[in-house]
């Protein structure tokens with residue numbers, strides 16, 4: 001893939017050809033290799049920095065903000081750089097035009113950009129560098145000209161008074177002499193790497209004799225000759241890198257002698273084919289203050305006794321990746337200040353088994369860290385580490401050939417008795433057994449790493465004897481062959497970290513009392529990948545400080561089932577300060593409501609890859625500190641607020657993908673709304689990993705496609721439904737009420753109306769011109785009814801006119817009737833069949849009444865029906881029809897006794913005198 005990209009970069013395909021190129025690329029190398037094309041088409045500007053890399057530009061873009069301070073145009077197609085094109089950006093401080101095809105530095109560049117500090121022109125085709133090219137670059141502090149073909153003409157760097165970093169590596173330079181005049185007074189860092197410098201002459205660096213060069217890179221320079229005094233002008237040198245230079249041992253010792261008077265502190269001599277160190281190689285460094293020496297990857301086979309005797313101030317020695325055959329008590333002689341010795345893969349491979357002789361490390365009394373990773377050594381003896389009286393860390397990890405560690409006994413580490421060892425790393429060393437008291441000499445040990453071994457035994461507790469200071473034991477990945485006992489950790493009471501992942505037998509922790517009960521300070525316990533099925537409720541009793549508990553990949557399917565014999569095992573009730581709980585991959589399908597009670601500090605909960613389906617309401621309700629929740633790959637169909645409201649309230653990260661979601665309003669609406677409203681929680685894969693399983697219409701659609709609004713649309717319909725059904729019900733009730741109690745309602749209504757409005761037809765004046773309020777027409781048969789029901793209504797202000805009683809004396813009957821009718825404001829017919837058949841009544845009185853009504857054009861007739869009479873008959877006899885009168889003037893005598901007061905009320909209204917009568 002890398003090669004392909006390179007090819008296309010060189011091709012620098014014009015934009016218009018890009019689709020074609022992609023197509024060809026697609027067919028030639030497959031789709032995945034064609035993705036490295038520039039996705040941007042314009043520069044990316046942020047914080048005053050313009051990034052215009054990889055845009056196939058052949059000109060400086062003129063559309064950038066004028067105040068940019070940094071412009072990166074590397075990896076483009078610039079052939080030259082015209083200062084005019086940069087006048088728009090006078091504030092530029094950093095300019096990168098590396099990886100283009102520029103062949104010269106324009107003299108106007110620094111004049112146009114007076115503030116320029118960094119100029120990167122690496123990987124171009126600059127050929128001649130003349131004095132005037134750089135004459136205005138006085139403010140330049142860093143100049144990168146690596147990988148060009150520079151030929152220096154005159155004194156091109158003479159103006160660079162501020163330059164601190166100069167890189168002219170990979171320019172096929174033949175000499176380190178960049179000038180004959182003293183210059184570059186500020187230079188600190190110079191790289192001459194990958195040039196063809198074969199000789200360092202006495203005055204090659206004299207052009208720097210006024211500067212304080214500290215860092216010189218001469219990697220991969222084929223140095224053969226060094227003239228005496230060649231480093232004298234740069235004696236301030238502190239760091240020298242000579243990696244990859246093919247120098248023989250003699251030249252190296254010459255180099256060291258030349259460095260003698262310098263301030264050299266750090267020396268890299270990697271990959272130099274330094275097969276053998278002699279007792280004089282480093283003699284030149286005796287007077288220096290060298291503290292760091294890297295001799296890695298030299299294929300070194302032999303180190304002569306006393307080779308390091310000159311380096312009494314050395315603090316760090318790296319011998320990584322060599323092939324040393326033998327270490328003896330004289331190998332490290334003289335390294336009395338050494339604090340760190342790195343021997344990773346230093347002794348190894350080859351036909352002969354390397355050997356670490358007895359007392360090899362004895363000279364290293366100051367050594368604090370000894371790294372013996374991946375050593376090919378077979379044996380350590382009871383004197384191997386003798387004399388390491390300052391040793392704090394010993395790392396022998398992945399030294400699988402060390403047979404001495406197969407069966408660790410009380411003799412194995414006896415040579416460390418004098419060492420205040422804190423950390424012992426025995427990871428991957430093929431340990432099969434650790435025996436009682438084997439670590440007992442390591443009284444200061446705090447960290448013991450025993451991971452990736454083959455330990456197969458019962459831990460009785462005696463193995464950790466003497467480890468009273470130990471705080472961390474890592475024992476994961478031991479083939480699930482370790483068995484615990486109730487006393488296993490009795491000797492490590494300060495333990496804070498314990499990992500036993502993939503190490504224990506399935507029944508190892510099913511003990512009473514629990515193996516962990518001696519560990520009150522335990523904060524981290526890893527029991528994952530052990531296939532454990534049975535644990536007891538008191539397993540974690542007393543672990544009040546436990547914060548992290550890892551139980552994933554066990555077999556806890558039955559543990560939390562309500563059907564479990566003796567009920568669910570609520571083993572978390574003792575660990576209220578838990579912050580992280582991992583129980584993924586356990587086959588669990590149930591979480592008891594009380595299982596996670598009180599875990600208010602819990603920040604991470606992971607239950608992925610179980611069979612959890614319907615979570616009980618409020619099961620997570622105590623988890624109000626939760627930040628990460630992982631329920632990936634379960635059988636969860638609904639995300640309901642009853643379960644998830646609390647745990648989701650402060651969440652930073654939710655992983656709930658790959659569940660068979662049921663995309664119905666009931667199951668998903670709340671969740672989808674929450675997702676829409678929340679931006680503080682990251683939900684990775686939300687778009688394509690959260691799929692609906694049901695209903696069929698949404699199957700395999702993202703839950704984000706679920707239309708929450710469709711649920712909300714239901715609301716008005718629901719309201720409408722409720723409203724309409726209520727209306728119907730009320731109507732029904734009203735109808736029934738009116739049917740059976742209507743009269744009562746009307747009665748009270750009338751009272752109400754008349755009380756408030758004082759309603760009356762009759763004006764006061766109208767009342768005055770009449771003698772009677774009403775003339776009552778009735779048949780003789782109904783006189784008794786009139787006597788009983790009407791007459792009692794009379795009082796001072798209401799007088800009825802009755803023919804029998806109020807006939808005008810001395811006139812004829814007819815005359816009297818006419819007279820009285822005229823004197824009555826209203827005429828009341830008491831309608832019965834009898835009245836209609838009564839000739840006098842129905843003919844004369846009715847005619848007269850009608851006449852009077854028409855004459856006075858008044859609504860003065862009131863009909864009181866004592867019987868139901870047909871309208872036809874009514875009009876036949878009385879020449880009246882119900883429709884001719886106002887409804888209030890038609891009254892029915894009620895069958896029910898209790899309605900009589902209402903009838904009276906209506907009657908008085910009909911007579912238009914209610915108010916007066918009532919008061």
Ligand SMILES: *[C@@H]1O[C@H](CO)[C@@H](O)[C@H](O)[C@H]1NC(C)=O
Nearest residue numbers: 110113114115136137138139
């Ligand atoms: C160097 O930069 C300063 C501002 O930092 C400016 O005033 C000065 O003119 C610059 N020098 C040159 C030679 O442009």
Ligand SMILES: *[C@@H]1O[C@H](CO)[C@@H](O)[C@H](O)[C@H]1NC(C)=O
Nearest residue numbers: 180181182203206207209210
């Ligand atoms: C620096 O070297 C030059 C010759 O290149 C010499 O003339 C000058 O005296 C030297 N300066 C010092 C301080 O050594």
Ligand SMILES: *[C@@H]1O[C@H](CO)[C@@H](O)[C@H](O)[C@H]1NC(C)=O
Nearest residue numbers: 278279280283304305306309
């Ligand atoms: C170097 O080793 C040789 C023998 O191999 C010995 O004669 C010589 O004295 C040693 N030199 C030093 C400085 O230890």
Ligand SMILES: *[C@@H]1O[C@H](CO)[C@@H](O)[C@H](O)[C@H]1NC(C)=O
Nearest residue numbers: 419420421442443444445469
């Ligand atoms: C190592 O432990 C011993 C006793 O257990 C103690 O006296 C000594 O100070 C410890 N050393 C360090 C460096 O902690």
Ligand SMILES: *[C@@H]1O[C@H](CO)[C@@H](O)[C@H](O)[C@H]1NC(C)=O
Nearest residue numbers: 492493494495518519520521
């Ligand atoms: C547990 O830690 C505390 C504080 O770090 C310490 O005081 C206490 O002695 C430790 N307990 C044990 C049994 O070591």
Ligand SMILES: *[C@@H]1O[C@H](CO)[C@@H](O)[C@H](O)[C@H]1NC(C)=O
Nearest residue numbers: 672673676677706707708709
């Ligand atoms: C999502 O949120 C936006 C505003 O944040 C709102 O306009 C939109 O209606 C919401 N969509 C749903 C489905 O809730």
Ligand SMILES: *[C@@H]1O[C@H](CO)[C@@H](O)[C@H](O)[C@H]1NC(C)=O
Nearest residue numbers: 674675676677678679680681
């Ligand atoms: C979403 O983020 C914006 C800006 O980051 C913030 O102002 C807003 O309050 C956030 N909204 C919610 C609901 O967290």
